[in-house]
Amino acid sequence: MISLPLPILNAALILGAVLIAWRVDLGNRTARNILRALFGVIVTISLVVGLRFGYGLEAVRFLQPVLALFLGPLAYMFFLSFFRPSDNRLLNIGNVHVALIPVLIINLLRLHDTWVMLDVLISLSYIFYACLIIVLWRRGPDALTQCRLQQIANMRVWMIMVAVILTILSIVDGGIAFAFWYWGEAIATMGISWAAVFGVGLTLGLIVVGMRLHGQSDKIAPKVSEVSLSLEPQVNAFLRENHRFADPNLTLDKLAKRIHIPARKISMAINHVSGMNVSQYINQMRLAHAAEMLLKSDDPVAQISEKSGFLTRSNFYREFQRVYGTTPAAYRDQARI
Template sequence: MLAIPLPFIAGLIFALVLHHSLKGVEAPGSRRYFVAFLILYALQGVVVGLHLGYGVKQLAPIQPITASVMPPLAFLAFRGLTDASVPRPWIHLWAPLSVALSVALLPVLVDPILLVIFLVYGFALWRLTRESDDEVMAEASLQRMRPALRAARLTAILMFFFAVSDVAVAIYAGLVGVEGVPFAVAIMNIIALAATGVYYVLPQRGIAPVSLAMPYLPEPGDEAVVARATMVLEEGGLYKNENLSLAKIARKAGIPARDLSAAINRATGLNVSQFVNNRRVEEACRLLDETRQSATVIMLDVGFSTKSNFNREFRRVTGLSPRQWRARSKDGTAPVVARS
């Protein structure tokens, strides 16, 4: 019976985790890059597994070339979630072209070039995630901003890890011999699997966004921007759109996403996700009071997609669970929810 190579399992699991984290991403260009990246990542696991696990030596020249494509694709995919367009994406072909030329002409340079590629794009991706969630992931749905940001950071960390580990494996092979390389690669993939597992589990615990607590004083014009955003959210019940994103609100309001996010932060002390969720919770409270619909039906109707997020945001705004709100509203003791 054939054993399934560990690199293939690691690649498949990481691809599935990223896919799960990036639901709700509607940026067309970004989606293409993500699909290409996920397919290539899983394919790279197959190539590594067949090469090192089953000794298919014909794949040895292909392995570094496919590896060099992944960092640029990852960067382009996450860059596509910002409100800025990706300029001249063809520039990033330097990575696979340089590795392909090295494989053909100077194989000794393959490992150093791969190290540079992974470090360059690792730093670029990590730098991209250093801004606020709103500004970095403007094209992601509001409910997917934080998972998408965490996915970007995990990808950057894995780039650093594979850059360092590849150097370690090269040194190990030079000192001990290539016989132990499959074992070393297996250890690398176990660590990558562990990191992916930690990433996958932690967001499910429902860590609430931290309130900005009015970090900046409002500026002239902020109230007008917030009023415009509020009006846009009400048009056609836009706030109920499950896949609503900062970029979509900004486009409809005719305000740059960065300016819209900053104005809401300064004027309300909330991030954009909390600002929209306040309106959703207000509508949920009304429906709980005036209808006999279940909390799950109401949750979906007002724009939430998961019960954990709905319950967390409902409690943040009202201090109660939906069940407690409905029970208290029957007694006439439910608190009034102010509109954001």
């Protein structure tokens, strides 16, 4: 085995990500707490693997499979918390899974030769929850009513990434379990070492990609109806009044409650009239407002970004350059020449 206990290194990297994620404001307390729990489980698993295979501490072997069973349901419930409150009943799927884990632990204390079957169960759990996350993703961006509008695109990218990671974990975990059963601990330990190398690379990659990726939402073909033609102007006027579109904490659910129109009808009206989803529609308003302020005021770009409803300066610059083909500062300078 590689002399450096890579799972320990991986745990340290993930712990660093946890400290960063701990301060991230997702605008959703439930999601934030679930994310913290998920990262905590991942860190603990990495530490357990490092202690067992890096230092030969066999006393912790019982923790690894038990903790692994929490990964799937926690990842699924994290994304589910951004959907409509009525979908909370679906949390029962994850809750039942979590509730069954203590029962499984009790049975393991009585049956010590079930580790292979437990690894199979863990692999199936990863696949099961990866599929559930894909099902959530297929509902479309406007179903994320509890997510800040400017975070929806990135959230959908993360849903795909997590589903892929769970699938990879299923394959890796299944392969290691087979190696233990067929070749013994020596070969399996080597596989764990290389899996840890992959884990370090994956952790670093996720940190970098998570900061740079900007997901592209699905394009919806416009199909105008009379109802949409009547609703869209109401929504538009409400958003423009007192610059409500610039509220960085605005979600589709909050918009629906304030305007007293069901979220689904708002989504359909905007899609039919503009060909955009709600997130893109409001983002367009924010960018137009920022462009107008750049021309009419001497306020700093950072201040204009904040007044237009953008949470981060990097996101504002990226979106502005995508739409206007230049940076905010260059846009202002060119207009004044």
